[in-house]
Amino acid sequence: MSEAEGKNNYLGFGNPANDEFYLADYPFYLIDQINHRYGVEMETVLRKHKMERTQWQILLILREKNPSSISEISERSGKKLSTVSRVIERMRNDDLVSTAPRESDNRITDVLLKSAGKQALGKVLKVASKQYERAISGFSEDEIRKIHLQLQGILANLNRSPFE
Numbered sequence: 001m002s003e004a005e006g007k008n009n010y011l012g013f014g015n016p017a018n019d020e021f022y023l024a025d026y027p028f029y030l031i032d033q034i035n036h037r038y039g040v041e042m043e044t045v046l047r048k049h050k051m052e053r054t055q056w057q058i059l060l061i062l063r064e065k066n067p068s069s070i071s072e073i074s075e076r077s078g079k080k081l082s083t084v085s086r087v088i089e090r091m092r093n094d095d096l097v098s099t100a101p102r103e104s105d106n107r108i109t110d111v112l113l114k115s116a117g118k119q120a121l122g123k124v125l126k127v128a129s130k131q132y133e134r135a136i137s138g139f140s141e142d143e144i145r146k147i148h149l150q151l152q153g154i155l156a157n158l159n160r161s162p163f164e
Contacts, residue, residue, distance in 0.1 A: 013025050014026050014027055027154070031151075034135075038131065038135065039053060041131055042056065042128065042131065045124065045127045045128070045131070046124060049120065049123055049124055051120060051124060052087070054077065054079060054083065054084070054087045055087055055090075055091055055096070056121075056124060056128075057077045057079070058073055058077065058084070058087060058088065058091065058097075058111070059096070059113065059117055059120065059121040059124075060121070061073050061076050061077060062097065062111060062112070062113040062117070063113065063118075063121060066112060066113045067100075067110035067111055067112040067113075068110065068111055069102065069108045069109060069110055069111070070084055070085055070088060070099075070109050070111060071108070073088070073111060088111055091117070094116070095114060095116045095117075096113075096114060096116050096117035096120055097111050097112060097113055097114055097117050098111075098112045098114055099111050099112070100112065
């Protein structure tokens with residue numbers, strides 16, 4: 001066994017090509033299950049506030065960077081540009097956001113969070129906070145930081161070109 005193979009041997013149990021592979025050991029299955037479960041619970045909460053999950057994500061993105069371009073929102077949310085554009089149009093009609101050409105480059109459309117959008121976000125944040133706290137209960141702050149760093153590392157690996 002080469003040194004490189006030895007270093008990656010610990011990854012074998014989660015590798016789908018391994019003969020001893022179990023789906024429950026596959027990190028992407030677990031990530032997907034967590035995201036699905038969280039999504040189902042959040043959709044129930046969001047429905048009560050007449051909001052959909054993509055709107056929620058857009059509001060969170062705008063809370064962090066207001067204004068943001070439609071393409072920035074698409075990239076950060078992982079949603080198709082056409083989906084984001086459609087949802088933003090509905091949010092504009094609901095007076096949650098406004099849109100305007102960017103002053104420095106009018107080919108770019110910026111989305112701005114309006115007062116009603118901030119209020120809608122505030123209502124859902126309270127419940128989302130409870131969901132988050134329930135999800136991380138039993139973990140120390142250090143453990144949460146490590147999980148966060150590990151997930152960021154996996155994402156960075158996946159964002160690298162497969163041809164590097």
